[in-house]
Amino acid sequence: MAQLFPKWTNRLPILVLAGLVFLLVFIVFIFWYYATPKYLEVGYRPEQPVPYSHKLHAGDMGMDCRYCHTNVEQSAHANVPSTQTCMNCHTNVATESEKLLLVRESWASGKPIEWVRVHSLPDYAYFDHSAHITAGVGCESCHGNVAAMEVVEQKKPLSMGWCLDCHREPEMHLRPREDITKMNWTPPPDQMDFAKKIIEEKNISPPTDCSGCHR
Amino acid sequence: MLDNTPLVLGNETFSSITDHISSITERKAPKQWYLLLALASSLALVLFGMIGYLFWEGTGIWGIQNPVGWGWAIVNFVFWVGIGHAGTLISAILFLLRQKWRTSINRFAEAMTLFAVLAAGIFPAIHVGRVWVVYYMFPLPNQMQMWPNFRSPLLWDVFAVGTYFTVSLLFWFTGLVPDLATYRDRAKTKIKKMVFGILSLGWRGGNRQWKHYEMTYLLLAGLSTPLVLSVHSVVSTDFATSVIPGWHTTIFPPYFVAGAIFSGFAMVMTLAIIARKIYGLEHLITMKHLDNMNKIILLTGMIVGFSYGMEFFIAWYSGNPYEQFAFVNRAFGPYAWAYWIMVSCNVLIPQLFWSRKIRRSIPAMFIISIFVNIGMWFERFVIVVTSLSRDFLPSAWDYFTPTIYDIGMFIGSFGLFFTLFLLFVRFLPMISMSEVKGVLPQADPHYYDHEHDTRKGGQHV
Numbered sequence: 254m255a256q257l258f259p260k261w262t263n264r265l266p267i268l269v270l271a272g273l274v275f276l277l278v279f280i281v282f283i284f285w286y287y288a289t290p291k292y293l294e295v296g297y298r299p300e301q302p303v304p305y306s307h308k309l310h311a312g313d314m315g316m317d318c319r320y321c322h323t324n325v326e327q328s329a330h331a332n333v334p335s336t337q338t339c340m341n342c343h344t345n346v347a348t349e350s351e352k353l354l355l356v357r358e359s360w361a362s363g364k365p366i367e368w369v370r371v372h373s374l375p376d377y378a379y380f381d382h383s384a385h386i387t388a389g390v391g392c393e394s395c396h397g398n399v400a401a402m403e404v405v406e407q408k409k410p411l412s413m414g415w416c417l418d419c420h421r422e423p424e425m426h427l428r429p430r431e432d433i434t435k436m437n438w439t440p441p442p443d444q445m446d447f448a449k450k451i452i453e454e455k456n457i458s459p460p461t462d463c464s465g466c467h468r
Numbered sequence: 469m470l471d472n473t474p475l476v477l478g479n480e481t482f483s484s485i486t487d488h489i490s491s492i493t494e495r496k497a498p499k500q501w502y503l504l505l506a507l508a509s510s511l512a513l514v515l516f517g518m519i520g521y522l523f524w525e526g527t528g529i530w531g532i533q534n535p536v537g538w539g540w541a542i543v544n545f546v547f548w549v550g551i552g553h554a555g556t557l558i559s560a561i562l563f564l565l566r567q568k569w570r571t572s573i574n575r576f577a578e579a580m581t582l583f584a585v586l587a588a589g590i591f592p593a594i595h596v597g598r599v600w601v602v603y604y605m606f607p608l609p610n611q612m613q614m615w616p617n618f619r620s621p622l623l624w625d626v627f628a629v630g631t632y633f634t635v636s637l638l639f640w641f642t643g644l645v646p647d648l649a650t651y652r653d654r655a656k657t658k659i660k661k662m663v664f665g666i667l668s669l670g671w672r673g674g675n676r677q678w679k680h681y682e683m684t685y686l687l688l689a690g691l692s693t694p695l696v697l698s699v700h701s702v703v704s705t706d707f708a709t710s711v712i713p714g715w716h717t718t719i720f721p722p723y724f725v726a727g728a729i730f731s732g733f734a735m736v737m738t739l740a741i742i743a744r745k746i747y748g749l750e751h752l753i754t755m756k757h758l759d760n761m762n763k764i765i766l767l768t769g770m771i772v773g774f775s776y777g778m779e780f781f782i783a784w785y786s787g788n789p790y791e792q793f794a795f796v797n798r799a800f801g802p803y804a805w806a807y808w809i810m811v812s813c814n815v816l817i818p819q820l821f822w823s824r825k826i827r828r829s830i831p832a833m834f835i836i837s838i839f840v841n842i843g844m845w846f847e848r849f850v851i852v853v854t855s856l857s858r859d860f861l862p863s864a865w866d867y868f869t870p871t872i873y874d875i876g877m878f879i880g881s882f883g884l885f886f887t888l889f890l891l892f893v894r895f896l897p898m899i900s901m902s903e904v905k906g907v908l909p910q911a912d913p914h915y916y917d918h919e920h921d922t923r924k925g926g927q928h929v
Contacts, residue, residue, distance in 0.1 A: 257652075257665040266669075281608065289611035414613035 290410040298406035299369040303355050311436075312400035318392055318434040325392075329381040333368050336360045371405050372396065378413075379468045388457050389427040392434055394419070400436040416466070420459035424448035427457070475569055475907045478751035482905050485752075489647075489901045490654055492747050497894055500746055505890045511883020518876050519594055527597045531870040536856045540874040541595035542706075544881055546848045547731070548588030549629065549703055550724070551841075553696055554732025555581025556636055559643070560692040563685075569760055571903040572752045576743065576892070577736045578640040583888040584735070585633045587881045592625065621705040628702035632695050639688045645671050645681065646902040700728040707851065714794035714855035717782065723775035727844060730768035730814070733761050734840035739889065741834045743898065752899055759827050765840060766821040772847075773815035794855055802867055803854045806846050813843025 286292060310316050319325060321334035336359040343353055359366045372395070374380050385395075392399065397408025409415060419426050425440050427448050432438055441447070451457070460466070480488075522529055532539040555577040562570040593602055605626045607615050616623045649671035652664035671677060701721035708720040737758070744753045783795040798807050817839045826832045858865045892898065905911060 257661055263670075285609050291611065410611070412611040414611050417613050 290412040290415075294407055295410055296406055297371060298404055299371060301369055301404070302366055303368075304352050304404075306403050307399045307405055308401055308403045318399070325382045326386050327383055329379075329383060331382045336366060371407055372411065374411060378466050380466070386433055388423075388455060388459075389430060389433070389451060390419075390423075391426070391428050391432065391438055393436055393438060394426050398436045417461060420461050420465075423452070423457065423459055427451055473754075473756045474909065475571065475754065475756065476752060476904060477754050480751065480908065482908065482910065485904055485908070486650060486654075486901055488752075489897050489899050489904075490651065492893075492898065493651070493895055494654070498746060501890060501894065505887065508883045508886035508890055511880050512887045513880075513883070514876055515590075515880025515884055518873050518880060519590070522594055522873065522877075523599055527595065529871060529873045531868055531874050533866060533868075535859050535861075535864045535866060536853055536868040538595075538852050538856060539868060540849075540870055540878055541591040543845065543848045543852050544878050545588050545591040545595075546703055546724075546852075547845045548584045548591075548881065548885075550700060550728035550731045550844060550848075551735045552581040552584035552588065552632070552636070552732060553700060553725070553728035554736045555579070555584075556632075556639075556692050556696045557729055557732065558736070559639060560689040561696060563689045564693060568907045569757055571907050572749075572754075572899050573736065573740060573757055573761075574903070575640075575643065575900040576739065576889075576898045577732075578636065578643070579892045579896075579898070580736060580739060580889065581636050581732075582633065582640060583885050583892070584732075585629065585636065586888065587885045589629060589633070590881065590884075591877075592622075621702065621709050624702045625706060628699045632699045635688070635692050635695055639685075639692055642681070642684055642688055643900060643903070644896065645669055646673065647897045647900060649673065650901060651897070696729075697725055700724040712855045712859060713788070713790040714798065715851070716791075717779060719775055719778055719782070723772070723779075726768045726771035726775065727814075727847060730765060730772055731841060731844035733765050733768070734837040734844070737761055737765070737833060737837035738841065741830060741837070743893065747893075747898075749899065752904060755828050758830075758833060759824075762821045762827040762833055762836075765837070766818050769814055769818035769821075769840070773811075776811065776815065790860065794858075797858050798850060798854045801854065801858065803850060803857070806850050807854070810843050810846040810850050813839045814847060817843070 311318060321338050322331045323334070323338075325331040336356055339353075339356050340360050343350075343356060347353060355366060395409055395411070397406075399405060424445060425448070428435070428438060429447070429451075476485075527541075530539050530541065532541075555574075558570050558577040559574045559581075563574075593599065596602055596605075604614075605616060605623065616626075645668055648664050648668035652661060652668050655661045655664055701724065704720035704724035707715035708717060710716060740753055740758070740761075744750055780795050780799075783791045786792075798804075817836055820826045820832070820836060826836075853868045857868050
């Protein structure tokens with residue numbers, strides 16, 4: 254019988270096998286890396302209608318988050334302030350600023366400013382701000398150091414796995430109530446003792462079953 | 469007691485077997501083949517068309533409703549997986565038990581297994597509704613850190629059926645290698661030479677190759693043997709681990725396995741009878757083979773019948789009124805017609821095989837094998853639908869009626885199965901040439917016969 258295949262084809266089976274394994278791992282890696290919120294959503298930084306600077310207000314001037322986001326401790330939803338909240342100060346401060354033109358217009362007309370939502374969870378995920386604040390999870394844990402941001406952007410993936418990381422081991426993310434809005438907070442050396450105490454006191458048991466968030 | 473009927477009739481030699489089997493794929497296909505393929509592939513198209521509509525419209529096109537959330541899709545799945553079992557039984561267990569009569573039927577029984585498992589696999593995949601996230605069934609790393617529920621038998625199914633298909637495919641392919649090499653050597657065209665050359669993995673038939681080959685085959689047979697029992701056991705746990713009366717019984721795994729072998733042999737029988745007739749293989753698939761298979765059908769049919777009886781006994785013995793109701797409802801409720809079709813086809817009709825005359829009558833066994841196939845489909849229908857349609861809450865009771873899509877997809881799955889099978893028959897050796905040669909009298913020459921004065925070789929008579 255004549256030779257059908259040249260000699261190098263002897264190596265073909267092993268090459269094909271290795272190639273298939275590589276391809277499989279590669280595909281899984283591509284999806285695992287590129288098709289997750291860690292890659293797709295972190296860094297989302299939409300342009301807002303008014304160039305409001307969190308860095309100036311919350312950082313340099315040291316305003317508390319809750320001056321504007323007033324309901325965050327009581328309600329599931331952390332409200333975006335109404336124009337009136339802006340005008341509390343801006344009737345006196347920078348009254349002629351061109352950047353604030355839209356704010357004054359809105360105040361005069363009564364039509365709200367259409368802020369662009371940065372942190373958006375899917376509708377099928379139920380998230381309650383007040384529950385997290387009450388437990389002692391700081392703003393920074395999910396939103397990053399907002400007080401350092403000129404323009405707010407998404408810093409954390411907000412993926413389900415990321416939520417679960419904290420729901421399974423909340424210890425390093427719980428603070429005393431007075432430090433809730435503090436930025437650049439780092440857990441003190443005795444954090445574990447504190448966490449143990451507070452978890453027992455407040456009976457904190459973050460749900461990890463489906464219906465915890467998908468109600 | 470020993471049956472000395474030869475396994476190959478006629479005056480076949482090594483080369484005549486090669487010629488005979490190879491020529492089936494080398495010469496033009498008979499007219500019946502084209503007719504059957506046209507029919508089968510049109511039905512397969514019906515299946516694919518309906519699947520397309522299902523994806524578009526959703527599972528509401530089926531007859532499923534509350535409380536019957538599992539309809540024909542699951543019935544068909546269990547039916548087809550069950551049919552697959554005969555192939556593995558013939559190829560693995562009968563091989564380990566050195567039942568030489570398996571040689572002429574194992575190849576196409578294994579092919580039948582693969583195609584049946586393929587037909588089966590379609591149904592659980594499409595019944596999920598959101599088919600585009602069907603990959604959730606596999607444990608893939610994802611941002612949700614969400615894994616399939618490893619405590620759910622539905623997941624065990626994915627692994628059981630997946631393993632089963634993979635091992636069956638490997639086993640079938642390993643068995644094919646020497647025959648593919650024969651095809652390669654006989655091939656006339658360059659393309660055929662290349663294709664069979666690649667598939668035969670450089671087989672030369674040397675001594676060392678045969679040694680490795682036979683060890684591999686033995687190991688694969690050992691690997692697939694537990695699968696014959698495990699796959700349908702796992703399928704049965706889909707039902708048995710639930711709390712529905714009529715499903716929640718420990719007898720399910722052995723009862724399902726026996727039923728699977730029963731239905732699988734019936735399907736092998738149906739196919740074998742047609743194939744040996746069309747291709748003139750009566751001397752290779754002899755009456756002895758058919759007789760043996762009929763005996764297995766008779767045996768497994770009685771195991772299945774015993775299970776039906778035992779279910780009733782346990783329902784009564786358990787003292788559980790729900791369990792008792794479920795079984796009385798099966799036999800005398802709104803689905804009594806299905807129950808009695810099942811009992812007649814699976815328990816009563818196979819009893820005819822006690823008669824040697826019927827076991828050896830081609831028309832009789834063909835008809836009985838079809839009855840068994842029908843009966844086994846109804847068995848799954850009875851299990852799935854009767855228990856669900858009358859559950860704990862009488863206010864929820866309802867009668868299940870299939871829609872045209874239920875029926876079309878079931879018939880279409882036969883189309884897919886037969887299309888694949890016909891293509892297999894056309895392009896690959898449907899009988900294992902190398903193994904059949906091994907059971908020829910010429911393969912066992914007794915040159916070492918010292919008891920006689922004359923030392924000339926010869927056949928053992």
